[in-house]
Amino acid sequence: MTRFGRWIGSHLVLFVAFGVLLYLFAPIFVVVLMSFNEPKSRLAYQFDGFTLDNWLHPCQPFGLCESVSTSLRVGLLATAVATVLGTLMAFAMVRHRYRGRSASNLFIFLPMASPEIVLGASLLALFVSAGAGGQLGFWTIFIAHVMFCLSFVVVTVKARLSGMDLRLEQAAMDLYANEWQTFWRITFPQVFPGILAAALLSFSLSFDDFIITNLNAGRTVTFPMYVWGSAQRDIPPQINVIGTAMFLLAVLLVLGAELARRRRRVRA
Amino acid sequence: MSALSHLGGAPPAAGPPAAAEPERRTGRRRLTAYLLLLPGGLWLVLFFVVPLVTLLSASLYDPSGSVETGYTVTWHWQNYVDALRDYARPFGRSFVYALVATAICLLLGYPLAYAIAFKAGRWKNLMLALVIAPFFTSFLIRTLSWKLLLGDNGFVVDVLQALRILGPDGRLLATTAAVVTGLTYNFLPFMVLPLYASLERIDHRLIEAGGDLFAGPFTTFRTVTLPLSMPGVVAGTLLTFIPAAGDYINAQLLGTPKQRMIGNDIQSLFAAGVYPTAAALSVTLMAAIVVLVLFYVRRTGTEDLV
Numbered sequence: 001m002t003r004f005g006r007w008i009g010s011h012l013v014l015f016v017a018f019g020v021l022l023y024l025f026a027p028i029f030v031v032v033l034m035s036f037n038e039p040k041s042r043l044a045y046q047f048d049g050f051t052l053d054n055w056l057h058p059c060q061p062f063g064l065c066e067s068v069s070t071s072l073r074v075g076l077l078a079t080a081v082a083t084v085l086g087t088l089m090a091f092a093m094v095r096h097r098y099r100g101r102s103a104s105n106l107f108i109f110l111p112m113a114s115p116e117i118v119l120g121a122s123l124l125a126l127f128v129s130a131g132a133g134g135q136l137g138f139w140t141i142f143i144a145h146v147m148f149c150l151s152f153v154v155v156t157v158k159a160r161l162s163g164m165d166l167r168l169e170q171a172a173m174d175l176y177a178n179e180w181q182t183f184w185r186i187t188f189p190q191v192f193p194g195i196l197a198a199a200l201l202s203f204s205l206s207f208d209d210f211i212i213t214n215l216n217a218g219r220t221v222t223f224p225m226y227v228w229g230s231a232q233r234d235i236p237p238q239i240n241v242i243g244t245a246m247f248l249l250a251v252l253l254v255l256g257a258e259l260a261r262r263r264r265r266v267r268a
Numbered sequence: 269m270s271a272l273s274h275l276g277g278a279p280p281a282a283g284p285p286a287a288a289e290p291e292r293r294t295g296r297r298r299l300t301a302y303l304l305l306l307p308g309g310l311w312l313v314l315f316f317v318v319p320l321v322t323l324l325s326a327s328l329y330d331p332s333g334s335v336e337t338g339y340t341v342t343w344h345w346q347n348y349v350d351a352l353r354d355y356a357r358p359f360g361r362s363f364v365y366a367l368v369a370t371a372i373c374l375l376l377g378y379p380l381a382y383a384i385a386f387k388a389g390r391w392k393n394l395m396l397a398l399v400i401a402p403f404f405t406s407f408l409i410r411t412l413s414w415k416l417l418l419g420d421n422g423f424v425v426d427v428l429q430a431l432r433i434l435g436p437d438g439r440l441l442a443t444t445a446a447v448v449t450g451l452t453y454n455f456l457p458f459m460v461l462p463l464y465a466s467l468e469r470i471d472h473r474l475i476e477a478g479g480d481l482f483a484g485p486f487t488t489f490r491t492v493t494l495p496l497s498m499p500g501v502v503a504g505t506l507l508t509f510i511p512a513a514g515d516y517i518n519a520q521l522l523g524t525p526k527q528r529m530i531g532n533d534i535q536s537l538f539a540a541g542v543y544p545t546a547a548a549l550s551v552t553l554m555a556a557i558v559v560l561v562l563f564y565v566r567r568t569g570t571e572d573l574v
Contacts, residue, residue, distance in 0.1 A: 115514025
């Protein structure tokens with residue numbers, strides 16, 4: 001093989017990887033571009049001209065910002081509850097021996113392995129048969145979101161917990177810390193990044209969920225439901241403003257975390 | 269018993285009380301475990317298990333009922349026969365589309381995961397972040413963007429027409445290709461992340477040993493790297509296939525009624541209040557997936573997914 005051929009060979013996988021990343025990002029470029037769009041016709045979804053209006057008046061389309069606020073409220077509440085319940089479960093599953101331990105592992109995995117449409121449909125069947133078919137709304141969405149976020153929280157926190165060095169806790173106990181002190185001074189700070197990651201994951205799952213929510217929302221409209229509704233008629237460019245803003249926020253969070261990590265490493 | 273509770277236990281002392289002490293502590297710790305599991309477990313029982321049972325019973329309702337007049341369970345198994353007869357095609361379509369999308373995800377996702385695990389060096393974290401980043405723009409919005417990208421005047425169609433892959437009147441939007449592209453796109457990260465996790469765990473010395481034993485890069489990959497990454501392949505294909513088979517958003521936004529998947533039908537039947545048929549279809553979908561997953565996991569021999 002020639003030298004050039006070998007270079008291509010050893011870097012081929014990198015080229016393919018960049019191509020795939022480009023594929024992952026192609027729609028993001030469109031979302032950012034369309035957030036500056038000035039639509040001429042309500043029929044065609046295409047880029048017609050540049051404007052800043054959408055960014056200056058994101059709440060202009062009727063109901064858009066209400067739906068974002070509903071999604072934020074559901075997301076924060078469901079994340080808080082799912083993170084607490086899931087963390088407790090993860091502690092029990094990693095740190096304790098009890099009858100039915102492997103069964104509980106399988107039980108946690110099941111909701112993640114069920115198609116969303118089945119999860120949503122079965123919850124709807126429950127609500128309707130319990131006579132709550134007329135009360136679908138914020139609280140039924142909340143119940144559904146906690147349910148499907150829980151497993152993801154348990155799995156994420158469990159991964160962090162089982163990778164932990166138990167000798168640190170033993171050392172604390174040797175130095176006469178009681179169980180309570182050991183937990184808050186040693187265990188919790190070590191698990192915290194895992195809990196934080198679980199909370200972030202669960203918020204993004206909740207904020208983005210459509211299939212389950214759509215079946216159990218009644219008249220309440222979350223942000224994905226608003227997007228869905230507008231996709232049937234015309235798509236206001238402000239939707240892309242919200243999409244871009246969410247993306248930027250996430251990128252800033254990730255960059256911030258990375259910078260903090262590097263700074264800590266330099267100091268250490 | 270964990271090391272923590274050993275250390276937290278009472279100091280060892282002679283005599284019968286000491287023998288009774290660990291026994292009592294074990295009992296208390298077991299109780300603690302159940303208390304920790306209780307709230308979350310209860311939530312899952314009430315809002316995951318009970319609903320599934322309700323769904324099962326809803327699939328056996330007398331189909332002559334309606335939302336207004338109420339339904340009664342009459343063990344009407346005929347619902348399943350009717351549902352399968354009327355919806356065999358969207359069912360078949362869902363499984364074929366999901367299978368094709370999963371295969372493409374594996375072909376695209378493996379090189380990406382491999383590059384992140386072995387070639388990225390100090391850019392590893394950044395590349396991982398890039399894989400997850402698109403998640404944060406709502407996936408409905410991203411699917412709508414594909415509508416624009418694949419549109420008749422869009423960039424992709426122009427290129428494919430210039431290359432004569434697509435005829436001058438050829439189109440992508442509202443075709444099977446568009447729906448599969450969308451499915452592939454939406455679930456690709458679910459393939460990449462478990463693949464990366466299992467590749468990352470591989471001991472590099474094993475791969476070097478392959479080279480030392482005069483295996484070419486391809487042989488080393490086929491006999492060392494690929495088999496060791498099988499848990500990731502299994503987890504990734506499942507995490508891609510299951511949501512793809514139940515999805516209806518891509519078919520709705522990028523396809524036409526000709527590309528309708530089973531999710532579309534379940535959703536619209538529920539919206540129309542035709543519960544027995546919708547429930548029978550949902551139960552069938554769930555059962556089919558469970559059977560496929562068990563069969564697949566047995567065949568590939570990786571039982572510990574979690």
